[in-house]
Amino acid sequence: MLSSSEKELGRKAEISIKLSEFEIPPIQDVLVVGRKAPIGPGAVRRMVDALSPDQYEIIPIDKGAVEAMVVRKSLLKLLPLEKLIDIILEESLKVADESSVIKAQVDVTVAIKRVIEL
Amino acid sequence: MIFKVKSIMKKPVITASLEDSVLKASQRMQQYGIGGLPVIENGKPVGIITSRDVRCSHPNRIVEDAMTKELIMINQDASIWEAYEVLEKNKIERLPVLENQQLVGMITKSDLLVELGKNTDPLTGLNTSGFIRFIGETLLFEGKEIIVLLFDLDDFGQFNKKYGHVTGDKCLKIISEVLSRTILPETDYLCRYGGDEFVIITTRMKDEVVNWAKYLLTSIEKEVKNNNLLIQVSVGISANQQKPIPNNEASALLDNLINNASLASSKAKKEGQSLLMVG
Numbered sequence: 254m255l256s257s258s259e260k261e262l263g264r265k266a267e268i269s270i271k272l273s274e275f276e277i278p279p280i281q282d283v284l285v286v287g288r289k290a291p292i293g294p295g296a297v298r299r300m301v302d303a304l305s306p307d308q309y310e311i312i313p314i315d316k317g318a319v320e321a322m323v324v325r326k327s328l329l330k331l332l333p334l335e336k337l338i339d340i341i342l343e344e345s346l347k348v349a350d351e352s353s354v355i356k357a358q359v360d361v362t363v364a365i366k367r368v369i370e371l
Numbered sequence: 372m373i374f375k376v377k378s379i380m381k382k383p384v385i386t387a388s389l390e391d392s393v394l395k396a397s398q399r400m401q402q403y404g405i406g407g408l409p410v411i412e413n414g415k416p417v418g419i420i421t422s423r424d425v426r427c428s429h430p431n432r433i434v435e436d437a438m439t440k441e442l443i444m445i446n447q448d449a450s451i452w453e454a455y456e457v458l459e460k461n462k463i464e465r466l467p468v469l470e471n472q473q474l475v476g477m478i479t480k481s482d483l484l485v486e487l488g489k490n491t492d493p494l495t496g497l498n499t500s501g502f503i504r505f506i507g508e509t510l511l512f513e514g515k516e517i518i519v520l521l522f523d524l525d526d527f528g529q530f531n532k533k534y535g536h537v538t539g540d541k542c543l544k545i546i547s548e549v550l551s552r553t554i555l556p557e558t559d560y561l562c563r564y565g566g567d568e569f570v571i572i573t574t575r576m577k578d579e580v581v582n583w584a585k586y587l588l589t590s591i592e593k594e595v596k597n598n599n600l601l602i603q604v605s606v607g608i609s610a611n612q613q614k615p616i617p618n619n620e621a622s623a624l625l626d627n628l629i630n631n632a633s634l635a636s637s638k639a640k641k642e643g644q645s646l647l648m649v650g
Contacts, residue, residue: 291429293436295389352429 294321380476607635
């Protein structure tokens with residue numbers, strides 16, 4: 254605290270700005286919502302409906318630490334839903350708990366080999 | 372009618388919406404001193420958020436993600452006994468009340484306990500006459516055939532003078548226990564009507580009732596003897612065979628049935644019998 258004989262000479266503020274593009278949709282390919290996470294599936298649905306309508310599917314999970322998964326619909330053209338859920342659940346539970354919200358980037362490559370008659 | 376949910380429900384109803392935050396819902400509960408808010412969407416109840424839901428959820432969540440979605444509700448014309456049964460069966464504390472699918476009130480377990488307490492006999496734990504009147508009038512209005520059985524103790528005043536009121540009370544408790552053990556849910560409705568009188572309203576068939584009443588008398592006799600009590604019980608039975616009647620006539624008809632059963636019981640005593648059926 255300044256005494257009565259002292260005077261404040263000046264005050265400065267330094268501002269730092271970082272600009273980057275907002276990622277749309279912000280949740281990438283899959284979002285795993287924990288049962289006690291700060292947001293629930295209802296809030297996530299409202300968010301994706303507003304930001305990326307018709308692009309995601311909300312999959313409720315009945316039991317365990319995960320309450321729901323939000324999956325990009327286009328992924329489901331490449332993989333059956335059950336298989337995708339099993340893999341994501343198995344992996345996400347290794348790094349997350351019921352209070353977490355985890356986003357996952359999922360790259361799927363379908364390898365096809367065919368033999369044709371010449 | 373005072374025994375209907377609508378007569379004691381709380382209104383207007385304090386509600387929450389799906390997109391409210393859990394924190395806001397919790398603050399509203401605190402502000403109004405209530406433990407749960409029905410959640411409304413497009414004017415219709417879609418869930419309920421309770422203080423327990425709030426405790427189990429992150430405060431950043433929206434109500435939609437924290438509420439209990441299995442909503443159990445009750446019609447405003449249901450009886451307080453029905454409402455209490457629903458609460459007990461589902462282990463919940465409060466019920467939204469509906470009229471034509473619209474939310475019109477809330478009722479809690481404590482509201483019901485207060486009202487039920489007024490209609491419970493402290494000695495025997497049985498319902499009092501208000502209950503039997505409500506049930507009787509409802510059944511008559513629904514067009515059900517009912518039979519009224521009125522049990523009373525012979526010379527109970529003299530018995531009390533001779534053996535004391537504590538012994539008299541013991542007698543009443545024994546009889547209430549025997550009758551309680553024998554009644555069937557949804558078929559027989561029992562109350563301590565007053566003093567030494569117990570009333571059962573039953574929807575059993577007439578032919579079956581006489582044998583059942585005899586069995587009840589034998590069971591009571593056996594039980595009082597086992598307790599070294601010297602008292603006899605008489606039963607008067609009156610039957611209604613009338614088809615659906617207007618609600619405003621149900622009360623008078625029930626009065627007649629109970630009165631006839633009472634007179635039948637007195638007549639049985641005079642004639643040295645223990646059972647008489649009229650109507």
